[in-house]
Every structure is written in structure tokens, then in C-alpha cells.
Amino acid sequence: MERLDPLTLDAWGRDDMPCLLGFLERRGFVRDMLVWTSVLDLASFDPSIFADVVPDVEASGIQLRSVAQLGVAEPVVHHKIYDMWSAIREDVPIPPGEERAEVPFERWFARFDRRELLPAGYMLAVDGDQLVGTSQLWRAPAADELRTGLTGVRREYRRRGIAFALKVHALDFAKKHGYRRVLTENESNNRGMLAINERLGFVKKPVWGHYLKTFAG
Numbered sequence: 001m002e003r004l005d006p007l008t009l010d011a012w013g014r015d016d017m018p019c020l021l022g023f024l025e026r027r028g029f030v031r032d033m034l035v036w037t038s039v040l041d042l043a044s045f046d047p048s049i050f051a052d053v054v055p056d057v058e059a060s061g062i063q064l065r066s067v068a069q070l071g072v073a074e075p076v077v078h079h080k081i082y083d084m085w086s087a088i089r090e091d092v093p094i095p096p097g098e099e100r101a102e103v104p105f106e107r108w109f110a111r112f113d114r115r116e117l118l119p120a121g122y123m124l125a126v127d128g129d130q131l132v133g134t135s136q137l138w139r140a141p142a143a144d145e146l147r148t149g150l151t152g153v154r155r156e157y158r159r160r161g162i163a164f165a166l167k168v169h170a171l172d173f174a175k176k177h178g179y180r181r182v183l184t185e186n187e188s189n190n191r192g193m194l195a196i197n198e199r200l201g202f203v204k205k206p207v208w209g210h211y212l213k214t215f216a217g
């Protein structure tokens with residue numbers, strides 16, 4: 001069976017998609033979440049437009065650093081990222097009715113420590129001893145593309161421009177290092193994240209539906 005990868009550019013815009021959806025609906029699958037895939041062409045991203053964004057956040061006492069700068073092999077850094085991720089993931093949209101499974105540190109670390117990890121593109125916001133936000137770029141199958149991982153900020157630090165600054169910092173890194181495109185996926189009701197990506201110039205591709213079939217008993 002053909003496997004569709006939502007972030008593979010070739011898979012987008014397929015005109016047989018309505019047939020596939022009807023196939024699912026006739027068999028009792030119900031759509032419970034929509035996810036936008038979006039692409040930023042880095043040739044059209046001009047970091048100079050956002051030149052004040054990172055300095056303004058840093059002037060407020062928040063430092064923006066990459067994992068490469070903090071120490072990609074440092075256990076203390078791993079535990080701090082895990083601690084922050086555990087707090088932020090509570091607010092990442094998931095389909096209604098789905099429960100968030102407990103993720104122990106070891107499982108989180110196995111997903112962190114993989115070949116797609118790009119330590120210099122994995123950005124963190126630091127307030128003193130604590131990590132308060134992140135926006136991550138990961139290697140993609142195509143050498144000139146990067147995929148966005150989690151962008152998130154601890155609740156008590158939101159609406160201070162930290163997520164926006166982290167994304168500008170990450171995209172600036174990507175452009176300087178010769179990458180051509182950055183891909184991202186956002187749940188369709190995540191107004192905050194969508195607003196940030198729209199302002200940065202991400203262009204939406206066809207939306208992806210998450211379908212669920214529930215079996216009695």
C-alpha cells in the first residue's frame with residue numbers, strides 16, 4: 001500500500017483525495033482533527049525585517065541559545081529540556097477524546113537523540129537556570145529542507161514575543177546555513193501558532209485530516 005507522507009511535497013495536491021476520504025467515511029471513520037502543512041521558502045524570508053525581535057526579547061532578560069551552545073551531550077541540558085517539554089506538551093492540541101500518554105525521560109531522550117537532531121537549529125529560551133521556550137528545526141530527508149519540531153513556551157512566559165523570537169532566530173540560522181525550505185505542521189485551531197507562522201511568511205498547503213474509527217466494546 002502506498003504510504004503518504006504529509007510533509008513530502010510530491011504528495012500534496014492529489015486530485016484523488018476526495019475518493020480516499022469517502023472510502024474512510026463509508027467505513028465509519030470520523031474526522032477529529034485537521035492539520036495544516038505549511039512551507040516557508042527561505043529565499044523570500046528577509047531576517048532584516050525582524051531585526052529587532054531577538055534583541056527585544058533578550059533585553060527583557062530571556063536569552064536565546066541553541067542546544068549546540070548549551071551542550072548537546074550534557075545530561076543536565078537533556079533533563080531541563082525534558083522538564084520544559086513535559087509542561088508545554090499539555091497545551092499542544094491533540095484530537096478530542098485522545099489522552100496524553102505519560103512519557104518517561106528515557107523515551108523522550110530516544111526521540112531527541114536521533115540522526116535528524118540538528119543541535120545548532122534546536123533553539124531554546126533561557127531565563128536564568130530555567131528553560132522557558134523552544135523552537136526546533138530538524139533535518140529532513142531532503143538535504144536542503146528542515147522540519148519544524150515543537151515550538152512552545154511555558155504558560156507563565158506567553159505573550160511576551162518569545163515564540164516569535166525563537167522562530168526568527170531558527171529561520172535566520174536556516175537561511176545562513178544554506179537551507180532552502182522549512183516545513184511545519186499546525187493544528188487548524190491553533191490560532192497563536194498559525195498567526196506566528198503566517199506573519200513569518202509560511203504558505204499553507206492542503207490541510208490534512210486525522211480520521212478515527214471507534215469499535216464497540
Ligand SMILES: CC(C)(COP(=O)(O)OP(=O)(O)OC[C@H]1O[C@@H](n2cnc3c(N)ncnc32)[C@H](O)[C@@H]1OP(=O)(O)O)[C@@H](O)C(=O)NCCC(=O)NCCS
Nearest residue numbers: 091092151152153158159160161162163164191192193195
Ligand atoms: C503558540 C505559542 C507557542 C505562542 O507562544 P508565545 O511566546 O506566547 O507567542 P508570542 O508572544 O511570540 O506571540 C506572537 C504573536 O502571535 C500571536 N499569538 C500568540 N499566541 C496567541 C493566541 N493564543 N491567540 C491568538 N494569537 C496569538 C499574537 O499575534 C502575538 O502577538 P501579540 O502578543 O503582540 O498579540 C504558545 O501559546 C504555546 O506554547 N502553546 C502550546 C504549544 C503549542 O501549541 N505549540 C504549537 C504546536 S504546533
